[in-house]
Amino acid sequence: MQLNRTIFLVLVTFIIGGISLVGYKFTDNSANLQKTDLQEKYSQVKIFASSESDFHAIENAGLDLDHVESIDNYVVAWLSASEIDALKRSGVAYQVTVDDWMQYYNSRPVMSEPERRLAIQQSANDFNVTHSVYGSMGGYMTYAQVVNKLDSMRLEYPGLISSKFSIGSTHLGNQMWTVRVSNSPDAPTGRPEVWFHSLIHAREPMSMTQNMYFIYWLLENYNIDPYATYILRYRELYFTPVFNADGYLHNESTNPGGGGMWRISRKPCTGGTGADLNRNYGPYEFWNWAGGGSSTVCGSETFRGNLPFDQVETQNAMNFVNSRNFKGALSYHTFGNYFIRPYGYSGALTPDENIFQNFSADMILQNQYTVGRSLQTVGYTVRGTTDDWYYSDSGHAKIIAMTPEVGTSTDGFWPPQSRILPLAQSTVWSNIYFSLANGGYVAPVNTALNKSSYVPGESGNLKISFKNKGLIPANNVKIELTSQSPYINVSGVTFSYNSIASYYQDSVSLNFNVLSGAPLNKGLPVLLRIKQNDTSIVHQQRIYVCVGNGTTTLSDSAENGTGNWTFTGGWGTTTSQSFSPPTSFSESPTGNYGNTQTRTMTLANPINVSAFPVTVLSYYVRHDIEPLDNAYIQVSSNNGTNWTSVKYYYGQQLSWKQEVLDITDLVNSSAQLKVRFIIVTNRSVAADGIFIDNIKIQNYQDVLTGVSNNGEIPLSFALEQNYPNPFNPVTKIKYQLPKAGYVKLTIFDALGKVVQVLVNENKPAGVFEDSFDASNLATGVYFYKLESGDFTDIKKMMLIK
Template sequence: MKKILFVLFFFTIMVSAAFTQETWQKVKIFSDDLRSDIAMLRKSGVIIDEGYIGKDNSISVFLPASDVEKLRTTGIRFEMVIDDWDSYYKNLPVLSPEEQLAVRQHSKQNYGVEGLTYGTMGGYYTYAEINAQLDSMRARFPNLITQKVSIGTTVGSRQIYAVKISDNPDATENEPRAIYTSLTHAREPAGMMSVMYYMFYLLENYNTNPSVKYLVDNREIWFVPCLNPDGYEHNRSTNPNGGGQWRKNRSLNSGSYGVDLNRNFGPYTYWNSPNGGSSTTPSAIDYRGPSEFSELESQGYRNFVVGKNFKTALNYHTYSNLLIFPYGCWTYLTPDSAIFSEFSSDMVAMNGYSPGTAWQLLYPVRGSSDDFLYDGDVESNGKIFAMTPEVGGDSDGFWPQQSRIFPLAIENLGPNLYYSWVAGDYVSLYSYQFDRQYVNPGDQVQMNLTMKNKGLSGASNLTLELESLSSFITVSNNSVNVPSIPSRGSFTTTSPMIFTLSAIAPIDTLCKLRIITKKDGVTMSADTISFITGVPTFVFQDTTNNPLTNWTI
């Protein structure tokens, strides 16, 4: 009897400890050498993982209260921003039913999206609600999206589901493939809502937007909205209204729970790189696991992509308004850094995020999904141009308030579309040349264009069209046919486009033209160019690089 009581007592203590939640706090850390201090803090047991770097070289991060106490002993200056995250989150404003309806009506009117609703976990979908939405999508659009397919089962016996959007979803076609994932980290649901919004955009605009129809007809676009269902469900169990800070999965290891899935990808040399970009301590928030691909979730993702020849991947995380690309495990750039830089520059031009590698923007990372997908198994997968959007700014954190859910999803809609396009052919304006330096009223101007196929497949059957965006401009030769452009190649027109500036156009007026690229008659891209009429008045001019020639110093 005593043994039974002891076992029950011990079990009760263990269960209680497993579900005890530590207070989380947000602090702003100031440093003259941020990367050095982050490395020093790691050695002190304070793991800085995810954070917003300010212009004053500070970093705002969420830490458990015990780590904040360790931080106090280091002598590094910091200030408390939120002293009790749970209390703070519970007091954030929520949208009324009328306000929610207004947001959704705005989404429908401006973006054609009405299927995305607010979930029951602080406005975010629960795991069950994600799956219900996938089932609903299939019921509404059986010719555009597959039934959900399990790519793995977790230790909690939950399924990791994937779906494909394409014009023949139940068939495998020889089309460029892209993949989008989210909730690798369980406390980052804003990425999931951004992915779900994009899915609804493709499905609900298919019959009304020719560009969306072309994209869906000519791509296979896969989605894994919840890669870490156990961790996400754990947050629901502890914080049913949202705000839970659990990050890892729920594997039991050495008396603690969880492996950081985005530190668990191989190959071994990436997972074990010497940059210190993960922890070997099982209780740490960024524990990498006992070996690469030790976890069922990372195994499922790895096995799913094998042989599918994906070209692009976006693995959504939060937060910091960043767009991160490989390498994270090495402190040098990939051989394809020019491609990553071009892709990321085009994408952040749409939402204002900052692009770069993890070690350039935050800190070194090892064992990430991006590095693995890019060239961790080229023999099986080829190179997948994988990147990580970190959704949301400093005030958003891991659980942005309800009023931010739709704006964050919408600001990533353009980048999502772009990354589906460049998985195949995608041609846009690279440069242009007028036949004169300045355009005066009454001038007839000839313009040649250089177009670039930024996509990862060849492009053909292209038409370039010139459109006036100014009442003072008349276009006379507005169309040029382009037979083909190879992947990553360029083409310069030999037959100029011609426009005339009205003789009554005022001097010093901003005029705009639009270059529209069409594939098989469907708009692929639209680029705006501008110029100011007349010859400028030079207020100051210096014609030498040697100041001693024209200046007295």
């Protein structure tokens, strides 16, 4: 019998503005650790399983795998000593690659305080998230620290996040704390609802950390980033960061410095403790599927329980789902770099394969995760999982449910501290997209100027192929183009739609004239906006209409060898296809690409475009790629340290097509621009692949934005990039106002602290320039924010002393 002791902790002692938060309690059993509770030895193992029969042999030997990374003809897993015994019995070849997990864990570098501060500064710079999500358990927050954070989020942003509420007690009496995030957080609103939960497996703290980071991203970017603003206004998001609180607290008690490998619940079963909560969901026929996919043996790490929902935590989740109207749910795990979709139990396609594909194709744009059902990603079936029940149970409306697996097998269950923020950031776009697409969400499928450059006096058009990528109709949609340059005329082009049905796709052409007085070799900015609900911006994109040929900083038609590029995984030149004969680049110069491959072609030397405000990348492409595999075009402004995808391809495009991509905002006049072409493939079906030809980078100068033709009153608000940038110690900030009003221009440091208010007064309409003197400030990233009427814009600058 276990004697649980209850600890009352008053951990939250904020008293702000007279509001005092009450304490909370949690229960653990650390005082009663038995010998059997001590952690087994875990090892990293390479398993040479490539066919379904290999995985069946492993399962028949009593090992139900979960969380592997598929690489070439093997998978990588972290297994306990008893699991390795089972693997041995299966006869499938394997190799131990790291013998002792805890020894390995303890040998890894720990971040110093200055290193953490620097990482948070980069987070402020790149994501405008200034809050820390680090904790004291090997860099991860403990259960109490998560609760503390939820309380402090509410204190700081009472208009955007609810007070925490419990969706039920765990077996040991801990609470499954949950928050509602929207700009009307104190009660349900009837908006499309999405649920994010994490730590259903107790040894996966990165799953929780990325959810906490995403909450901060939303809170801090409200009224700054159009996506964050739209989501908070028109969606209702729920987060349950610690699903399996008992298991997580158990890891805290056995391994207070992190690295605990307890996975399952803490409810006793005959001969052991715990069930796998992600094998304990119904319906019965899924949970009990004859093809396997969970263990029936108490003591196994994939023990399914004695009946579906016989664990109180899954019961709580069931009741919560049945009491709400979720349209989407993401059950976050680590690791493997996957987005896994139903069905898990039989491996069959759902009737909504097309919807899942529509979601995942865009969600993986920035992290290049592999997508598919469990059979196509990890290689085996799983039964009794969250996704299958959320998606298909009849007790609630169908939910688009997926399992993201964050990180690689090298990151493992407790990624090194230096990986915490990069991994948290790697899912931000996925979460944004998932939140948007569970309601009405109109976005471009493609935007293309009819020419790559123009001559003065010429007219042109921007063709927007757009689609409602969301699950429900989008209402009162406007697609509009506005000029931000005195040399380009856009005459009243706004397309309006009362309603656009889910997955309806169409295109419009937005016409413009380049005025005859336009200067050569300049980029003329226009602003594309898609609004929903009349005025709320759901997509915003600046595009430069380029005049003249500019300056070419890269031109490669694949005819002069491969010296410009570094290849991994088999890229090269081929004569089997080309736009400009005889040669093009391909990731598989002869024949098809392989399964479970990542192949890259990266610019060997960075390009310096610091003299140019405007950068345009163009190339010709043709492709034949299985729909669940993906090719991406990416750019980096820091010599390949971070990459942003600008385009992805899957399916067939068998005629050559030119792409002209305005990468100005991503490149940011970098001295270290790199471009990379990458393909990522899953476990099934290979094809001919992608061909690239005539790659070009062209650069242009900027011109003053948005002043009307008579040169006096600007047409729109604008905040320009400061110059010079980087600077020391003085820089100039230019902005324009289309109408008179109160203006505030504020300088912040990377942690969001105001360092100076430059302007704080009423001003007439016009173009203005102010100097900012940073003589008494330290080297680093700073932000400047312009506010006037409804207009807000924020830009960053770099002080280097």
